[in-house]
Amino acid sequence: MQLIELRNHLETLLDAQRLRDYCPNGLQVEGRAEVARVLCGVTASQALLDRAAAGGHDAVFVHHGLFWKGDDGRVTGFRRQRLRTLLANDISLFAYHLPLDVHPELGNNAQLARLMGWEGEGRFADQDLGWIGRPSGSVQSADAVAQVLADRLGRTPLLVGDGGRPVRRIAWCTGGAQGYFEQAILAGADLYVSGEISEQTVHLARESGVPYIAAGHHATERYGARAIAAHLTRELGLAAEFVDLDNPV
Known part of the structure; x- marks a missing residue:
């Protein structure tokens, strides 16, 4: 499906505009126009992005994205590497914070x-x-x-x-x-x-x-992204999967 169609579907599903949040919700990094494979996880960590690149995924969906209010806006260090991985592989990044917490079924x-x-x-x-x-x-x-x-x-x-x-x-x-x-x-x-x-x-x-x-x-926030993966597969016919990368907290 087209990236813009996926973006519109998620915007309608998660209704991000109704919430005050301290990060930009929705499409944070734009990749290729066509989306067939989506990798879902809790956080846009380097490990998750590397997994998406190695697996040939077109888009990544996370609860914790790359950009937060109050962050240093300079693209250096780990921020540069994460963005480089996405841009070099033409992968889109979707991030939904509070909207994923509160959704009545998938949250x-x-x-x-x-x-x-x-x-x-x-x-x-x-x-x-x-x-x-x-x-x-x-x-x-x-x-x-x-x-x-x-x-x-x-x-x-x-x-x-x-x-x-x-x-x-x-x-x-x-x-x-x-x-x-x-x-x-x-x-x-x-x-x-x-x-x-x-x-x-x-x-x-x-x-x-x-x-x-x-x-x-x-531990408590693994299940929303997992539910989104199942939803994207069931409702949109995408090859969406959830990966739970080890995190002890």
């Missing part, structure tokens, strides 16, 4: 809930980025939820606060969303799950009585 939050069996019933925090709902099955403790996360994500999460607290309402927001913890508490959560944790998060968990689980930034 990171929706896909994490699907993996864990959580049922989203509402939204909270800035731009409704956070999700809140019910955990799967009977009421579990925070410790039990952490164990299931470890099993399904393949990574041991960090739980702070009261691990024995029964979890009837669970809130989550993938990636680096520890700043929404207080809003999750106010929304009525018995447990909040995100990717990262900050020093002050520990104190809030202890003082509020609401435990917090840091399950990993990369």
Whole structure:
């Protein structure tokens, strides 16, 4: 299909214009006009771009792209090498940050809930980025939820606060969303799950009585890009694949 057709499809699907973000969403680097093969991943790292070049992919789709507000705009060092790989191989780069987090079916939050069996019933925090709902099955403790996360994500999460607290309402927001913890508490959560944790998060968990689980930034954000790969194959007939490059966080 034509690159412009893929761009228009993704723009409609992910509706990037409705969100305030701190990076440009959409087509970040323009490559060849025809697209047949797409490689999807979490971050536009050199390793992912090398994999795309070696595999003859026409485009790359990621959650974390190349350009962020506040970055040094000079094209040197690793930025030069990443851009050189894309341009020398005529590969397009699509990046969708917050739009991929919030999509109701293909987004990171929706896909994490699907993996864990959580049922989203509402939204909270800035731009409704956070999700809140019910955990799967009977009421579990925070410790039990952490164990299931470890099993399904393949990574041991960090739980702070009261691990024995029964979890009837669970809130989550993938990636680096520890700043929404207080809003999750106010929304009525018995447990909040995100990717990262900050020093002050520990104190809030202890003082509020609401435990917090840091399950990993990369670990919680693998599933949106994977869902996009499946969507592009199913809906557009593209040869789209997801690759999960090792990242311990």
